[in-house]
Amino acid sequence: MIGLETIITFGGYLLFLIGVGVYFYGKTSSSEDYLIGGRGVGSWVTALSAQASDMSGWLLMGLPGAVYLSGFGQIWVVIGLTLGTYLNWKFIAPKLRVETEREETLTLPTFLERKLKDDKGTIRKILALGTLFFFTIYSSSGLVAAGKLFESILGIDYKVAVIIGAITIVAYTFMGGYLASCWTDFFQGALMFLAIIAVPLAAYYKIGDLETVRQGIELKGISLNIFNQNGESIGILGIISSLAWGLGYFGQPHILVRFMSINDVKELKKSRRIAMIWVIISLIGAISIGLLGTSLFKNLGELGGDAEKIFIYMIKELFNPWVAGVLLAAILSAIMSTIDSQLLVSSTTLTEDFYKYIKKDVSDKEIMWIGRGCVAIIALLALLFALNQNAKVLSLVAYAWGGFGTMFGPAIISVLYLKNVNSKSILSGILVGIFVFLIWKILGLDVYMYELLPGFFSNMLTIYIVEKVFLKNLAKV
Template sequence: MGIETLITFGIYLVFLMGIGVFFYKRTSGVEDYLIGGRGMGSWVTALSAQASDMSGWLLMGLPGAIYLYGINQIWIAIGLLIGTYLNWKFVAKSLRRQTEETDTLTISTFLEKKLGDNTGLIRNFSAIVTLVFFTIYSASGLVAAGKLFETMLGIDYQVAVVVGALTIVFYTFMGGYLASCWTDFFQGALMFGAIILVPTMAFRAGGGMDGMEAAMQVRDMTMNIMENGGEKIGFAAIISSMAWGLGYFGQPHILVRFMSIKSVKELDKSRLIAMIWVFISLGGAIAVGLTGVSLFATTDMMGGDAERVFIYMISKLFNPWVGGVLLAAILSAIMSTIDSQLLVSSTTLTEDFYKYIKKDATDGELMWVGRICVVAISAIAVVLALNPGAHVLALVSYAWAGFGAVFGPAILATLYIKGINWKSVFLGMLTGMLVMLLWKELGYGAYMYELLPGFIANGVSIFAAEKIFAGKKERKAVQG
């Protein structure tokens, strides 16, 4: 990359860190630091929710999969689009109301208070799950950051991971939730512009539709979403890909955006903004992968890694100044997710553990505990991300499945089943976790995404357990 690109990129990094410093002076209490004082507007809520959702997966993972395997990978995007809408429609308002009624800042404490669990089992289990999977999820973002910095700066991958981590940690450490949301807002806008501009230019440079079709024929790829390498895609494969959409109901870094909006009335507007953003952005990511086929005949032209197709496309098509801005969009996708994940992990450690250990902790103390937790989680994620052979999509897939299988049915049941027994929900969460892990470890994930069996097992367990507990209540009432 030229010096112009690095200057542009550097200015953007300084801008993000400046936001962290700005909100450091405007964060007066732990609720401000962890959830923005429940005062976020519709635009910031919408763009920050979707930017933190899509991550480096949008600009690296999905285009790379489309480049390698073809348009049949679109079923993942379709599932995500449907899941996004359902999450905004059926979870956002209820969660915003009920978390304020229970005065809770995390999913773990919300489940505990709403369900009336006095044992601490749900809170502790939920908190541990959150920390484990967010550490893996954050590592996926650092892998993407490492690939970006390695390609741009020509530095060792492992050094690049550390550089990316330090940048993200700085503004999250300083400004907390407010800095996270506002950086996500700007990053979401930048991602949106880049995902439209880059594939449009690539389409023209690659010879339009004729050039793309010719290149795809060489690779034995088609524009038929029902085919993969000339063979028909089975129904199970389609359902497996679309099952990604089920994960939305259990993603803490997205759900916390609903909790932080200043008014339930703002959520309809936020949903409209979010759906437009998601529809266009997913379409753009697919277009990047397809147009990349006509620009790069083999992955060797991209350093041997298909997930770098967007990076190489920018360097090939744009002058260094514009290239710096567009590359910043990739970093935006990465940062907007990691900062949210680090903050939710920090909130979990602060609210679900430290606050229960030291009940008389002051707001100032809790804020600094939160900041220290950001650094600690980041350090663990860096260690996981140091493997240069790690793939963004694989790490995201595992963490996404974990959250969806454990929290998805639990959140829906808690929000919509009045008087549900906390033991039913806890049993469902345990079952969802075990089925998801076993499905993955036994190798069945090659046939069906582990999120789906985990989600179903969780839901069935909740329903069955609730029937059992309801029967016991009736028998006791009759005996009494």
């Protein structure tokens, strides 16, 4: 159980987040404001909110826990994510910002529908349904992380802890919409950055020297060899599979929407530089936490049997209660900054991709309130998934991340970079990619290769074959 000082500091942070939601409730006057911030967000907010919503509880809980258990072999995932982040900002962000405004669209499914002139709306419907499915899983991963955090801080039942986390996140997202989500993510991204630097430095100061760290790692039995994981050689398939995490960036709606909302496409270059500095330092910090933790906690039992709580236990061990409250709030920041974005994109999908097509004559005010209702509905569904205490943050994130990367990534790349690509090619690619992704996981082949990789490339290959072979031959007939 953590002291009263920590609880007060932590509680104050929760109230601050809700206060941001209340503030932007009065600033939100249209559906475009609520769903995408009126395309008027600045470079710093765009950069930090994009990366905060990207990394989530995975950065401060999932990755350090994985390093603590299996060693330096996790570096390949980090390399993949770093490369994916850069390529996404460099090649997708500018074109997507320009094209979505040109098509006057607020969601990726509707953008692809209009860009491809898919009059039947088949692509929009499939992608919208997929968005809701994977975001429900993704949001539940954040609530699992929130439950573990509140359970550790307040000493309360896990299920009660999950409910408290859900209520807090829904409160400010429900009221303030996209602007509240962006600005809270901005503050949360800054706080996460502070924590990911402060905790490893404090840990190293307490441990004393690198030799003690090395001994702790050796005693724990994990390897510093980047080609070794859990005592076994990773192999070329394992390396490729880990690097494949970077492919997921091209299809994450909660990240891509940040590109769509920036006030000027010229600001994206500045945002990219800020984002890359944040990502590189944060990922190094997360790995350091996992490695340094081996010297502070010799066995898993000292972490309550859950490696994903290592950051929480390190904060308890290293800092006074007041500072601990601030740093624990950073973990909550990582969790909330992703869930609020996911809830909002899900809400946008339900309103823009479904409701507007069912009810043609709809007012701006009605759209805003339907959007708020959708936030609550998706949060409730995610909450039901998250009540399973045995769920692991990293595995839930991996599945949802892979699903989005497979479903959206090849379609977005093709539409932005191929001239006159046909809707039939994109639709065929999406269907084949999702089928391969799901079957790969169901058959248990993910133990050999991350399901994102075969899903993504089967999608891309199908688009190419249908576009260059079938449609080309059909045109000759």
